[in-house]
Amino acid sequence: MQQIELNERKTKILNAIIRNYLETGEPVGSRTISKYTDLNLSSATIRNEMADLEELGYIVQPHTSAGRIPSDKGYRFYVDHLMEDKNREVNEMKQFVIEHTEKMEQILQQVAKVLATNTNYATMVSSPSYHRNKVKFIQLSLVDEDQLLAVIVTQSNLVKNKIINLSETIDNETLLKLNFLLNSNLNGLALEEINLATIAKLKEQAGMHGDIVSEVLDTVAETMGADEDIRIYTSGTTNLFKYPELSDSAEKASELISTFEEKRQLASLVTENLLNEESTGIQVYIGNESPIQTMKDCSVVTATYELGEGVRGTIGIVGPKRMDYEKVMDNLKVLKNSLDGILSKTRD
Amino acid sequence: MQQIELNERKTKILNAIIRNYLETGEPVGSRTISKYTDLNLSSATIRNEMADLEELGYIVQPHTSAGRIPSDKGYRFYVDHLMEDKNREVNEMKQFVIEHTEKMEQILQQVAKVLATNTNYATMVSSPSYHRNKVKFIQLSLVDEDQLLAVIVTQSNLVKNKIINLSETIDNETLLKLNFLLNSNLNGLALEEINLATIAKLKEQAGMHGDIVSEVLDTVAETMGADEDIRIYTSGTTNLFKYPELSDSAEKASELISTFEEKRQLASLVTENLLNEESTGIQVYIGNESPIQTMKDCSVVTATYELGEGVRGTIGIVGPKRMDYEKVMDNLKVLKNSLDGILSKTRD
DNA sequence: TGTTAGCACTCATTTAAATGGAGTGCTAAC
DNA sequence: GTTAGCACTCCATTTAAATGAGTGCTAACA
Secondary structure, three states: OHHHHOOHHHHHHHHHHHHHHHHHOOOEOHHHHHHHOOOOOOHHHHHHHHHHHHHHOOEEOOOOOOOEEEOHHHHHHHHHHHOOOOOOOOOHHHHHHHHHOOOHHHHHHHHHHHHHHHHOOEEEEEOOEEOOOEEEEEEEEEEEOOEEEEEEEEOOOOEEEEEEEOOOOOOHHHHHHHHHHHHHHHOOOEHHHOOHHHHHHHHHHHHHHHHHHHHHHHHHHHHHHOHHHOOEEEEOHHHHHHOHHHHOOHHHHHHHHHHHHHOHHHHHHHHHHHHOOOOOOEEEEEHHHOOOHHHOOEEEEEEEEEEEOOEEEEEEEEEEOOOOHHHHHHHHHHHHHHHOOHHHHOOO | OHHHHOOHHHHHHHHHHHHHHHHHOOOEOHHHHHHHOOOOOOHHHHHHHHHHHHHHOOEEOOOOOOOEEEOHHHHHHHHHHHOOOOOOOOOHHHHHHHHHOOOHHHHHHHHHHHHHHHHOOEEEEEOOEEOOOEEEEEEEEEEEOOEEEEEEEEOOOOEEEEEEEOOOOOOHHHHHHHHHHHHHHHOOOEHHHOOHHHHHHHHHHHHHHHHHHHHHHHHHHHHHHOHHHOOEEEEOHHHHHHOHHHHOOHHHHHHHHHHHHHOHHHHHHHHHHHHOOOOOOEEEEEHHHOOOHHHOOEEEEEEEEEEEOOEEEEEEEEEEOOOOHHHHHHHHHHHHHHHOOHHHHOOO
């Protein structure tokens, strides 16, 4: 559809404008374009075309007699049609990092960091939400006369535990029974499948120990419900200082960095993102397209990774609108690939 | 000793200067002091005294013909001798927060946040290091044909788990034996007490399953060694933007905030702090007294909390040198008290 | 001997004006 | 359809002047 609006020459000029602006961050004028492209057109001609492009909404003038900068629509066109999809080689360093870090948390933090160092933007990585994950194993053990330890393992090897304080003592035999009861009833079930009927049945069978069952179920829900418990790892937020358009006023910078510190808002963005099941997994939010108000001057690029079936999280990069989209996407792809299926990998 | 250097009048003037500067952040001149104190001295007299105070190193002039601001030495004198030690009432809000948050992590993050909101400075809270903590309970269970789950509980109810991949299968009886072996040998021991002899003995008794014992021991070490694994929760870093002397140049601000993001450096500060066993638990680092270079224009106030015996962490506040030391210390004390012994509290 | 008024001086900050230059829109000619 | 040329706009930077807070010093006073 946009093809109708823009002929080839206009497209070329728009492309040149955006690329130049991505590099310099300064409004670009007609003369620059005429000089540094192989179009062989005079600045005057370029000016005419630029006037058209402005009227069509692809570029704007920050003020009279300044050069042009891309509008959100311009960036969008660039991302959708102009950008080259280089599929560069995997950066071994990243592989290394991932293969040599042990714990999930550390991996994610590391990913955020690598990404930030690589791109010079701010990054965020959300902990996976364990959607549709299933219970594999439950165990209650007595660690003290009055304390019970509940351990829950999911099929993707996520482990959670909780200490339950007992009001009355409990003997070993009962404990065995409870363990059996829980395992036989819950194993193999996803959170959504644990319905009221199951719960009622369980409680009934547990008899006087219904309280304990309740607590265990809470922990199960917590382990797998997850949504509320999404963690966000961020890195490189101070990179944003490098882009004057984001940090010229202390207030602006402060607001933006606060958003990263708060994380709550980021979490909402991430959740929204996870719901978009389709797509190659890479999403681009330009300026106001982003659901987070404070990021109206930024672009956000996110990718969804999937550690195991149903265990998904998001990696995201936040930078100025004139970010190096190609590089950013490449990086995201690489890291996404490294993360995909990592849970199954650790098995061997 | 300083009492010899400073007579009462000088002390009063110094006090007035510092208090005024804490409020305004502007260099304070002789006229201001003469006007807004009950000393009833003319500005000229004050000027003479100020000249003396400057010579003694308590205050400095940022440039000729500017007012005076406190030097590090001045702040130090203030903190050590001048400051009032108001012991204000406990803020119920904080109590509420702590009593209603469940998980340790969340508590700590919450503490950081409350503190930041309350003081308008940047805050950090370190996760407790489990020094001298003892093993209470160990359990191995088979969660899959080829996967073993090791759960370790310490006396302060810290739980850690690890999935161990098996090379050969293992039958239930052996598992029971291993469990018994581990518990009978390790329970009640602190990390330092698990020496080579114990380990050798354990491995010997485990026979062909020495590998598993090794892995379990690793996890134990990890659970209690802790030092490497100190987590730092931060909040309110963007508060630092409120103080021009810290954020006038984007570079400065960026550096400082980076330090908070990195956390590695904070961790080192925290560790150093924990080693200072003595003291009421409140430490003040003014300017260059801080071991972190990027904080040379800041003051750092820290308190040590102790969740249970040997389970200690640090709460810290970072702000401009002209921070409201009284308020900061009060807040720290309150939160420290709330945290102290919290692990034992959850028992009832 | 300690205190104070007064004055000349310093220097960061604010305000205003001057300058330079990048870039545009438009027109007329090719 | 393309281009050269020119008048015009507006931002950014420089330059200069005005302001004002604050000091140090001296001389006079109690």
